[in-house]
Amino acid sequence: MIVCLSASNIKHAGKNSTSLKICELIKEMVQRKNDEEIIVEVVSLVEKELIPCIGCGRCFNEDKCVLDEEFNSIYEKLIKAEALFMVSAHYAPIPSKLAMLLEKMEQLAFLKRFNNESYRSPLYRKPVGIIGHGGGTEEIIRYYKGPVIDSICNALSYPIEMSIVSGNNEQIKGVLLPVRNVKKVEYSIFPLQEYDWNDIENRLNPLVKNILKEIERARNKKDI
16 A cells, blocks of 8 residues: 655645645556556545644653544554655645654654664655645746755654655655646635646656555565
8 A cells, every 4th residue: 555645734725736636646647557456545634633743752652642643543554554655835844734744753763763773663664755846837846855855855764764765866855846837816815826737747657666666676575
């Protein structure tokens, strides 16, 4: 199973959320490449009522957040998955619920690792593909790399030590997706963003292929 996490906070977007659409596209791509052999579960954070980490340390003995069952439910899915995709828009720098999720994942790993250097997170070396997007065209999206891709990559590195899967030689830590056009419209205070979904699929294709290769490699190791 693969978990594809949509990090968008924009509730009014509903099914038109770009992050959610990207997750659904990834799900279709995986099913096409594997004849539905691998299940993709899309997890959307928009409806989740996550609670910020307060650094109480009670997770050290419980191996979960004692204050946040919503987080625990998501975290269990991530642990059970063979691989992950994390899809995040550029906010300030990333959506707040994703920041809360990453903070608790890091805290769970850090406290155990600090007190026992041989400890490894249950997410250790699990493949993860990071995807960033925002309201920027091709000329702008390179500026999202630091705030979005690097922020998520850093959070998933030490002490969690997930395996960051690259898209290609130019996108080592993750894939950035541009919009085709951004417009102002009279009926909304929000920008209207137009996407070239064929182009987005082409940009995602190397990352999806590499994630599937990692899953196949892990399964082959188990069979030995």
